[in-house]
Amino acid sequence: QTVVTQEPSFSVSPGGTITLTCGLNSDSVSASYYPSWYQQTPGQAPRTLIYSTNTRSAGVPDRFSGSILGNKAALTITGTQADDESDYYCMLYLRGAWVFGGGTKLTVL
Amino acid sequence: QVQLVESGGGVVQPGKSLRLSCAASGFTFQNYAMHWVRQAPGKGLEWVGVIVYDGSNEYYAESVKGRFTISRDNAKNTVYLQLNSLRVEDTAVYYCARNGFYYDSDGFDYWGQGTLVTVSS
Numbered sequence: 001q002t003v004v005t006q007e008p009s010f011s012v013s014p015g016g017t018i019t020l021t022c023g024l025n026s027d028s029v030s031a032s033y034y035p036s037w038y039q040q041t042p043g044q045a046p047r048t049l050i051y052s053t054n055t056r057s058a059g060v061p062d063r064f065s066g067s068i069l070g071n072k073a074a075l076t077i078t079g080t081q082a083d084d085e086s087d088y089y090c091m092l093y094l095r096g097a098w099v100f101g102g103g104t105k106l107t108v109l
Numbered sequence: 110q111v112q113l114v115e116s117g118g119g120v121v122q123p124g125k126s127l128r129l130s131c132a133a134s135g136f137t138f139q140n141y142a143m144h145w146v147r148q149a150p151g152k153g154l155e156w157v158g159v160i161v162y163d164g165s166n167e168y169y170a171e172s173v174k175g176r177f178t179i180s181r182d183n184a185k186n187t188v189y190l191q192l193n194s195l196r197v198e199d200t201a202v203y204y205c206a207r208n209g210f211y212y213d214s215d216g217f218d219y220w221g222q223g224t225l226v227t228v229s230s
Contacts, residue, residue, distance in 0.1 A: 036216030043221055046146075046154065051216035052193070058218075093213050096168055098156040098211055099142070100135050 002026055004092055007099035012080045012108055020104045021072040022090030028071035033092040035073035037066060040087045041101075049088075050075060082108050111135040111173045111219045113205050118224030122196055130192040131221055139163070139183040142208035144149030144217055145190045147201035155201075159208065160188060173199075201224075 003025040010020040022035055029035060037050040048057040050066035053073065065076050073092075077084055085108040090101045111211040117129040131143070145157040160179040169181045178191040188205055202223040209215020 034214040034216065038217075039155075045204060045220040046216050046217075048207075048216060048220070051218070052211075052214045089152075089157070091154075091216060097170065098159070100146075100154040100156060103153040 003103070004090065004099050004101035006088075006090060007093065008102070009105045009107065010021060011104065012077075014080060014082060014108055015078050017072050017076065017078045019069070019076045019079060019088075020075050020088055020106070022092070022101050023072040029073045031037065031068060033073075035066065035068075035093065036063065036091045037064075037073075037075045038089045038091065039084075040080055040089065041085075046089065055085070077106075080092045080108055084108055110195055111207065113207065113219055114209055114222035115203065115205055115224040118203065118226045120227045121186045122130050122230050123195060123197055124162060125195055126191065127226060129192065129193065129205075129224055129226070131188045131190075131210055133186045133207070134190070136207070138186040142212075143179075143181060143188040144208060145177075145179060145188075146204045146206055146217070146220075147199075148204070148223075149198070149201040152201075157190070157203070161212070162212045180212045192226065195226075200226060200228045 003045045005023040038046040039047045054066040087103045089103045112131045112134045144159045160167045168216040176194045203222045205221045206217035207219040209218045
C-alpha cells in the first residue's frame with residue numbers, strides 16, 4: 001500500500017525558516033507526482049498553497065515555496081509568522097488517484 | 110469569484126444512504142474536473158474521488174469504491190456525491206474541491222467549506 005509520509009509535527013520560532021517534507025514509502029518523490037501543498041487551520045477548509053511542485057497559488061505570499069529535495073517534496077516557509085501555525089498537508093498524484101500525506105502540525109513559538 | 114457550497118450533510122444510520130451536493134459559481138463549471146475530499150474528526154484529509162469535466166469518467170479511492178458515486182449536472186453547475194451503505198467510519202466533513210486547470214498536475218485550487226456527515230445508530 002502506498003503511503004505518503006510527512007513529519008507529524010514541527011515547531012519554529014517567529015521569523016525562522018522551516019522545511020516540511022513529503023515522501024513515499026515505496027519510491028522517491030519526483031516532479032512527475034505533481035506534489036501540492038495545503039494549509040488548514042482548525043475548523044476551516046484547506047487553503048491551497050503550492051501545486052505542481054513549486055507553483056504558488058493565487059494570493060500566496062512568496063514566503064512559501066515548494067521544491068524537490070533529495071527524494072522528497074518540500075515546502076519551505078521563510079520569515080515564519082504567528083498565523084502560519086496550522087496543519088500542512090501534501091498531496092501526490094499517483095497513477096490516476098490523489099493521495100494525501102498525514103499532515104504536519106506546525107507550531108510557531 | 111469562485112464559490113463552492115456544499116449541502117446535504119446530516120445524521121444517518123449505518124447502512125443508509127445520503128446525497129451531498131456542491132453548488133459552484135464564479136467560473137465555467139463545465140471546464141473543470143471536480144473532487145470530493147473528506148476529513149474524519151481529528152484526522153487528516155482523504156481524497157474520495159473525482160469526476161472529469163464532462164462527467165464521462167469518475168475515479169474513486171479504494172475505501173469508497175462500490176459504495177460512493179460522483180455525478181454532475183453541468184446545466185446546474187452542481188456536483189453530487191451519493192453515499193450508500195454508510196459505515197460509522199464514513200463520519201467526516203466532506204469537501205468539494207475544484208481541480209486546477211490541468212487535470213493531473215494542478216492540484217486542487219478552490220475548496221468549499223464542507224458539510225458534516227455523521228453515521229450513527
